[in-house]
Amino acid sequence: MTAMDQITSTATNPAQATPLLSVRELSKRYGSHIGCTDISFDLYPGEVMGIVGESGSGKSTLLNCMAGHIAPDTGQVIFETRADGPRDTVTMSEPERRMLGRTDWAFVHQHARDGLRMGVSAGGNVGERLMAVGARHYGDIRAQATDWLDRVEIDPARIDDRPTTFSGGMQQRLQIARNLVTGPRLVFMDEPTGGLDVSVQARLLDLVRGLVRDMGLSAIIVTHDLAVVRLLADRLMVMKSGRVVEAGLTDQVLDDPQHAYSQLLVSSVLQV
Amino acid sequence: MTDQAYNFAYLDEQTKRMIRRAILKGLAIPGYQVPFASREMPMPYGWGTGGVQVSAAVLTPEDTLKVIDQGADDTTNAVSIRSFFERTAGVATTTATDEATVIQTRHRIPEVPLREGQILVYQVPIPEPLRFLEPRESETRKMHSLEEYGLMHVKLYEDISRHGHIATSYAYPVRVEGRYVMDPSPIPKFDNPKLGEMAAIQLFGAGREQRIYALPPYTQVVSLDFEDHPFEASKADQCCGLCGATDSYLDEVIVDDAGGRMFVCSDTDFCTARQAAGHRGQDAA
Numbered sequence: 001m002t003a004m005d006q007i008t009s010t011a012t013n014p015a016q017a018t019p020l021l022s023v024r025e026l027s028k029r030y031g032s033h034i035g036c037t038d039i040s041f042d043l044y045p046g047e048v049m050g051i052v053g054e055s056g057s058g059k060s061t062l063l064n065c066m067a068g069h070i071a072p073d074t075g076q077v078i079f080e081t082r083a084d085g086p087r088d089t090v091t092m093s094e095p096e097r098r099m100l101g102r103t104d105w106a107f108v109h110q111h112a113r114d115g116l117r118m119g120v121s122a123g124g125n126v127g128e129r130l131m132a133v134g135a136r137h138y139g140d141i142r143a144q145a146t147d148w149l150d151r152v153e154i155d156p157a158r159i160d161d162r163p164t165t166f167s168g169g170m171q172q173r174l175q176i177a178r179n180l181v182t183g184p185r186l187v188f189m190d191e192p193t194g195g196l197d198v199s200v201q202a203r204l205l206d207l208v209r210g211l212v213r214d215m216g217l218s219a220i221i222v223t224h225d226l227a228v229v230r231l232l233a234d235r236l237m238v239m240k241s242g243r244v245v246e247a248g249l250t251d252q253v254l255d256d257p258q259h260a261y262s263q264l265l266v267s268s269v270l271q272v
Numbered sequence: 273m274t275d276q277a278y279n280f281a282y283l284d285e286q287t288k289r290m291i292r293r294a295i296l297k298g299l300a301i302p303g304y305q306v307p308f309a310s311r312e313m314p315m316p317y318g319w320g321t322g323g324v325q326v327s328a329a330v331l332t333p334e335d336t337l338k339v340i341d342q343g344a345d346d347t348t349n350a351v352s353i354r355s356f357f358e359r360t361a362g363v364a365t366t367t368a369t370d371e372a373t374v375i376q377t378r379h380r381i382p383e384v385p386l387r388e389g390q391i392l393v394y395q396v397p398i399p400e401p402l403r404f405l406e407p408r409e410s411e412t413r414k415m416h417s418l419e420e421y422g423l424m425h426v427k428l429y430e431d432i433s434r435h436g437h438i439a440t441s442y443a444y445p446v447r448v449e450g451r452y453v454m455d456p457s458p459i460p461k462f463d464n465p466k467l468g469e470m471a472a473i474q475l476f477g478a479g480r481e482q483r484i485y486a487l488p489p490y491t492q493v494v495s496l497d498f499e500d501h502p503f504e505a506s507k508a509d510q511c512c513g514l515c516g517a518t519d520s521y522l523d524e525v526i527v528d529d530a531g532g533r534m535f536v537c538s539d540t541d542f543c544t545a546r547q548a549a550g551h552r553g554q555d556a557a
């Protein structure tokens with residue numbers, strides 16, 4: 001058992017719980033350049049994992065490998081599927097993986113325009129995942145879209161407006177609604193508050209925290225911002241040069257960092 | 273008289289073979305867009321170069337060709353394509369739907385039901401029904417291969433949210449044999465029900481986009497819709513001013529400088545035949 005596994009199984013979770021996601025020795029190179037390397041950890045149901053590290057440390061590479069957006073060179077990403085129990089999503093067929101991507105998984109991009117259809121109304125954006133899994137009743141789709149706009153604090157009267165007419169914070173909340181409408185179990189977020197004003201960030205974080213709690217979501221959140229992990233993450237991984245240099249309970253890592261790089265990070269020298 | 277400077281139907285035999293292979297593949301996989309190496313034709317894109325190449329590949333010297341544009345045999349586009357094949361293939365031509373063995377069409381399906389042995393060739397401007405919402409070709413191809421068609425309903429959803437009903441009235445998307453979603457070319461949705469279970473072969477050619485797709489005879493074709501907004505094959509709620517038909521697709525035409533209007537059959541052959549049989553509409557002279 002590695003040190004990290006120990007942290008995992010003795011932290012927030014009873015020993016008998018099955019991980020929702022088990023990442024094993026995941027590596028991705030870009031040519032001879034390391035994207036991320038030898039990453040292993042478990043994520044348990046209802047848990048939020050934060051990934052922090054400086055720019056270029058491999059956070060997005062890791063997240064995209066886990067979410068199936070890029071193929072890792074080696075390693076496994078084992079997800080506890082509803083139908084068939086634990087499955088390695090790296091080796092499962094592409095249709096299966098894409099199906100996961102629009103049902104049990106959600107991905108919130110840093111830039112809302114990467115995660116939204118800017119030419120489609122807010123209601124259409126929220127309804128897309130429902131229609132993708134077979135919803136064929138307009139009235140029902142609209143009712144659910146209305147409900148979700150309300151839950152992310154967007155006035156349902158804006159349902160037929162395009163996201164281009166929304167503020168940055170609203171776009172990000174719409175992206176979240178669009179992702180959560182099908183009741184996913186695992187949400188990947190890449191710098192969900194990046195590029196937003198501080199006051200807007202705070203509101204978004206509150207919202208995400210509420211949704212995670214209410215829906216019992218598991219989440220993996222990549223961020224530069226230690227305030228974000230302090231607020232949202234149960235556990236934390238610190239990355240540098242493609243590797244995890246320290247991992248543990250958020251408060252422990254932030255209050256008593258062991259690795260020299262984590263110490264630097266926490267002492268805010270490296271905070272961006 | 274065939275113009276001897278050209279090979280039969282203008283295209284060389286090798287090119288026709290290549291197009292026929294694409295057609296056969298299309299017939300084997302109904303609704304699937306088969307790439308083909310579209311040739312330069314002596315007419316601009318937008319004038320039906322895809323349809324013309326498909327027609328050229330299927331025509332034989334014994335065929336009788338009919339060409340229609342929005343239902344009419346006498347528009348510039350129809351006339352020039354017809355004379356193109358008269359010149360390059362020397363085939364017989366007709367305006368009568370039931371006499372034709374090959375019918376090239378833009379924007380309509382003839383009113384008279386087609387029969388076995390006939391081929392209907394459509395000119396297609398944009399073959400990709402998903403293009404409207406997903407511009408990336410790599411992505412739309414994947415969506416077809418994985419049957420990820422939720423996006424088509426997003427388009428219809430947007431229609432209803434904006435207009436209160438599905439306002440798409442042309443190029444209305446269909447699902448073929450429960451598999452591929454297909455753009456039927458810009459025919460009015462009034463014609464959609466004729467696509468399914470048709471006795472004739474239907475071939476679709478997109479020249480600029482280099483795609484051919486097909487519906488073999490008696491193929492199941494279903495227009496997409498919502499449970500609470502079912503598909504409707506609508507037309508103007510009028511009857512033809514010339515022949516009195518109540519069940520044909522009508523064009524609204526301006527008849528004088530004072531803005532006077534009348535509705536007439538868009539299928540001119542259908543309308544002419546009805547008038548010849550003694551049917552009269554309210555505006556008939």
Ligand SMILES: Nc1ncnc2c1ncn2[C@@H]1O[C@H](COP(=O)(O)OP(=O)(O)OP(=O)(O)O)[C@@H](O)[C@H]1O
Nearest residue numbers: 030033034035053054055056057058059060061062
């Ligand atoms: N497509 C790519 N091709 C080549 N190298 C890449 C590619 N994407 C990322 N890299 C490199 O891999 C390393 C990790 O990049 P990654 O984007 O994962 O970092 P990050 O931690 O998300 O950074 P940031 O905080 O700036 O978003 C970097 O050195 C980066 O330059």
Ligand SMILES: [Mg+2]
Nearest residue numbers: 059060061190
């Ligand atoms: Mg990144």
